[in-house]
Structure formats: C-alpha cells, structure tokens
Amino acid sequence: MSRLAVLDNLQNRTPLIAPSLLKCDFGDLGGEIGRLERAGAELLHWDVMDGHFVPNLSYGAPVIESLRRRTRLPFDAHLMISEPARYLDDFLRAGCELITIHVEAVPDPASLLRRIRQGGAAAGIALNPNTPAAAIEGVLDECDLVLVMSVEPGFGGQKFLPSALDKLRRLRGLMGETALLAIDGGIDPQTIGPAAEAGANIFVAGSAIFDADDYGPAIERLRRSSLAMTEDRSQLTTDN
Numbered sequence: 001m002s003r004l005a006v007l008d009n010l011q012n013r014t015p016l017i018a019p020s021l022l023k024c025d026f027g028d029l030g031g032e033i034g035r036l037e038r039a040g041a042e043l044l045h046w047d048v049m050d051g052h053f054v055p056n057l058s059y060g061a062p063v064i065e066s067l068r069r070r071t072r073l074p075f076d077a078h079l080m081i082s083e084p085a086r087y088l089d090d091f092l093r094a095g096c097e098l099i100t101i102h103v104e105a106v107p108d109p110a111s112l113l114r115r116i117r118q119g120g121a122a123a124g125i126a127l128n129p130n131t132p133a134a135a136i137e138g139v140l141d142e143c144d145l146v147l148v149m150s151v152e153p154g155f156g157g158q159k160f161l162p163s164a165l166d167k168l169r170r171l172r173g174l175m176g177e178t179a180l181l182a183i184d185g186g187i188d189p190q191t192i193g194p195a196a197e198a199g200a201n202i203f204v205a206g207s208a209i210f211d212a213d214d215y216g217p218a219i220e221r222l223r224r225s226s227l228a229m230t231e232d233r234s235q236l237t238t239d240n
C-alpha cells in the first residue's frame with residue numbers, strides 16, 4: 001500500500017488503539033501479534049530503544065522484519081535512538097508503514113522526515129514531555145504523524161503526565177481536524193478520555209492491554225472511553 005493509502009486508511013478509522021509491544025511476551029512475539037489482531041488492534045507500535053537515547057534496550061529492525069509477514073496490521077516504529085539516520089533504511093526494509101523519530105535526537109529532523117517519505121513510509125515526529133510543541137512547528141509540513149510522549153520515554157508502566165494535554169490541544173489546533181496525533185505513555189481507561197478530548201486520535205497503550213488477561217475487552221474498553229469523549233465533544237458542537 002502506498003504512503004497516502006496507508007494514511008487515508010488510518011485517518012478514516014480514528015480513534016485508533018495502538019498496542020505497544022514493549023510489555024508483551026518476547027518469547028512468543030508471533031503469538032502475541034495473532035492475539036492482538038483477533039482482539040481488534042488497529043496499528044502495532046514498536047518501541048525501539050538503544051540504551052543511549054533512553055536508558056533501556058528493546059529490539060531492532062531484524063526482529064520487526066521477521067514479524068512483518070505474520071500480520072497485515074500496519075507497523076509504526078517509534079525510534080527512541082540517538083542516530084536514527086544510521087538505521088532508517090533498515091526499518092524501511094523491515095516493512096514499517098510508519099517510522100517515527102524523536103525531534104530531540106537529530107539536528108535536522110526535516111531531512112530525515114523527507115528520507116522516510118522518499119522511502120515510501122509515513123513520517124512521524126515524537127516529542128518528549130519537556131519538549132515544547134514549538135520545537136516541531138517548523139516541520140509539520142514534512143510529517144504525517146505527531147507523537148506526544150506523556151511519560152519520559154524508556155519504560156512502560158509509568159504514570160500519565162497531564163502536561164501532555166495542553167501540548168495536544170496546541171498541536172491539534174496547528175494540524176487541523178483529521179491529522180494523525182498520537183499520545184504515548186500511561187494511557188488507560190481513565191487517561192484516554194482527557195487525551196481524546198485534547199485532540200489525540202491515536203492511543204498507544206502497553207500496560208492497559210498487556211496487564212489484562214484478555215486483550216479484546218481491554219482494547220474495547222479503551223476504544224469506548226476514547227469515543228465517549230469524542231462523541232461528547234461533537235454533541236457539544238452540535239448543541240451550540
């Protein structure tokens with residue numbers, strides 16, 4: 001599928017729940033993907049860590065590539081690595097439909113975002129909790145997705161930082177109604193509503209899904225909580 005077709009497809013199906021494969025059973029990644037697909041996951045979020053940009057290690061392009069043929073769900077590689085330029089081609093070859101780099105990691109994000117698009121993938125830019133929205137305003141035209149971190153990157157299971165909400169509001173205002181705006185970190189049935197209300201339309205969730213015995217109801221609960229908020233908002237708009 002072309003980049004634009006992938007984007008069209010994702011935009012038409014928002015709000016999307018994107019399980020983060022950081023807290024899954026690494027001994028059975030293929031099985032986990034099957035379970036997530038049957039449970040209604042819509043986008044798989046791969047947290048790539050290099051022990052340098054963040055104080056943790058996870059997996060790299062070869063692991064993602066070996067799982068590509070297990071599912072048709074789109075893959076988003078969230079690169080929490082210091083030198084994304086060095087590895088971009090590997091993630092493109094691995095078959096990631098979206099590749100998200102951190103603005104803090106590179107001096108010239110625009111050129112990397114262009115490289116991702118030229119490679120046929122959709123380009124995402126991520127911001128750490130302490131990075132202001134202004135840091136990416138200049139590259140919004142070069143990217144297809146913005147990912148706001150609502151925890152310090154590196155580990156799953158942390159508490160949602162409410163300061164992310166103002167950043168989401170500001171970015172939604174700049175990006176227009178339908179653009180892909182993701183929130184990542186501490187998303188659960190309580191925090192997803194305020195994040196949706198603030199403008200997020202992709203919700204990355206690790207613990208809220210993987211700590212549950214059954215992924216289906218956990219994903220459904222998240223989806224319902226995000227929709228409840230979005231519907232309340234459209235109801236308010238109609239009432240006015």
Ligand code: DX5
Nearest residue numbers: 020153154156157186206207
């Ligand atoms: C953190 C990662 C997140 C995170 C999500 O560095 O980017 O994707 O693991 O996990 P929870 O939902 O447990 O915060």
Ligand code: ZN
Nearest residue numbers: 020047078184
């Ligand atoms: Zn992530």
